[in-house]
Amino acid sequence: MPVTIRDVARASGVHISTVSRTFSAPHLVNPETRVRVLACAEDLGYRPNRAARALITGRTHNIGLIIADIANPFFPPLIKAAESQARHRDYHVFVADTNEDAAAEEELVHALAKQVDGVLLCSPRMSNSLIEQLSREVPLVVVNRQLAGLPCVLMDVGQGARSAIEHLARLGHREMALLGGPRGSWTSREIRRAANAAARTAGADLTVIGPNPPTEAGGLAQAEQVRRAGVTAVLAYNDLMAIGLLEGLDALGVGVPQEISVVGVDDISLSRLTRPKLTTVATPTAAAGRTAVDMLLQQETDVPRTARGGGATVAVGVRRTTAQVMLQTELVIRDSTGPGPYAGRERPGAAAAGPGPHRRADPGNPIVAAGDVVAS
């Protein structure tokens, strides 16, 4: 039933290799023949079998995109940017969701390995060593996690957390809490590290609550805990949790930002819709998606697959350049943060929320830190 290259060859009276070339190397075939073949192909509804083609060329023109949780609105912009970038380069993106499950991640990488030319691993939850091991099976680009020797796209959440804490300190907050993210998240560790340091510098106390599932429910569940902690400001691992917290505090009758200020991370579109509107650290998700695709495809052209090669084994210690890209974040001040108990006191220059920094439209220009790494 499915029409193959052979059918087209028979119909147009040429050899299958000519049909093949009509599609993959048109300049090698006589224009007259070409039109005839194309007509027959069109007639029969022939489409080259990509799997068979991949088997011999070693190129599928597909990219795998593994995501911790599609339901998290943080990811769609990244996905869409990756898809659009890939499309421009004549690639397709297949997305898969792991439900924040490390085992599912590994499973998916294996499943994708031979069906794609590379995999974008977003916010992985598995261990570094496993990632390294998998990277030997299929080209990998890691997003939101730093790994020596592997190409990574990072967002400077550390800087973001620092800005957030400084913003809160300037507003006169001293007792703060950090609503931590999920276990195994590099981003969560970065935020905690930076927030701790910034709090110390600002002379503020920071209570860490967590780890928590990075969802609205995760934030909601800790509202009581937050109130009991006696803090006047909270930085949440992401907007979803911040929004859940907003809800929880509202249910408890706690005023935001009158009694407690809340800051999120990500600047998902939803954060503009809550009441109060959420102050948050904007992360350049779209730029991350684009960059990740570029890095993957770059890697592909650097190290062409040995499709036909066969014979010689690749020498150990091949020099491979792996870049690590760090994208900038930015604090967006909205309505969920307000003056704290120490506003205007002691710390000169600590005014109420002034006309703070503003969100630039998708920064896009990375601070690049590239390095040569000797592959194993």
Next chain:
Amino acid sequence: MPVTIRDVARASGVHISTVSRTFSAPHLVNPETRVRVLACAEDLGYRPNRAARALITGRTHNIGLIIADIANPFFPPLIKAAESQARHRDYHVFVADTNEDAAAEEELVHALAKQVDGVLLCSPRMSNSLIEQLSREVPLVVVNRQLAGLPCVLMDVGQGARSAIEHLARLGHREMALLGGPRGSWTSREIRRAANAAARTAGADLTVIGPNPPTEAGGLAQAEQVRRAGVTAVLAYNDLMAIGLLEGLDALGVGVPQEISVVGVDDISLSRLTRPKLTTVATPTAAAGRTAVDMLLQQETDVPRTARGGGATVAVGVRRTTAQVMLQTELVIRDSTGPGPYAGRERPGAAAAGPGPHRRADPGNPIVAAGDVVAS
């Protein structure tokens, strides 16, 4: 570099066919041999090449899932349900997003065709005839669109729209508006049809505004228009638009539900977070995802691929059973609807929002309408 079945065969001193059987038909190989082969495979890190396997078996154990817009929170529950159901059946799901673009849809079906065993087409925007044509290339299950001769999973949005209009009429509204969805959407047409009929029955006027992009921005953009229409109640094509409208009305200083009542469709999780909380028609998205996967896999076992068969062409007029499943929807009354200008007047029994129907946890039990269809 990539280790193949041949390497394992060499290492364990057996023929490649034995290695193959060790994985795909273990009972046919001597236990001793099996453990030896498995040990070697483990040692070398061998994983069967799924593409090559698919080439000969005709089965990829992959399912394609084409989605109009991943950023729409309506879809993630459907995606996750489909993934989980597929996983139970030892299948993987690859998701692709089309940005509501009909051309991208077609393109993606072609790209996926030979790499998956079937495609789930969710809320397609392309024409019926094109869908039918594509269904000859790869098994298709259509979600959110009714097509004779193809397996479909539908949600009874007509019934939902009717309930919504009746609810509004009972509350004493007479002048209503419908915020239409995107062009090419079956769901949008269904809602309009049912809403019109229900409004007529209830003696209410219904102004249709649209078509609109099914996004928050789409709803926001029509807020002014809604106010000018002089209506006291609005039914929106989906929650996203309803939420945008809520925002827009708020900006215009129009009270919801005091001045205008708003109803959405979908019951996305966000609709519980807005202020006021959104009254909406809950659609069984998770059940739809599960059902669609089941129907696709059912179809697969009904019509096994002629992997080796070759010779005989399939007879024209093969009898194929295609089921159409209709899933129930349910009105969830929250805070965005309230009494209208005619509350308590004229229509007996029209009280203020009473303890209305409540959301059941994922109905899941479909009303099935199956039929035999003669395939072309």
Next chain:
DNA sequence: GATCTATCTGCAAACCTTTGCATTGAAGTA
């Protein structure tokens, strides 16, 4: 001891392409 069975394994074709090399024929050059 001969025959039969069951169990295990090997052989080779098949799936659908791509591609290096060989072949053909025509056009261009000396």
Next chain:
DNA sequence: TACTTCAATGCAAAGGTTTGCAGATAGATC
């Protein structure tokens, strides 16, 4: 005319796997 050059096409191997068939070995039966 004899030669080279070039464009267009065919040939056949290769890619990694599955699977029908046949061969081999061992044990069971008479």
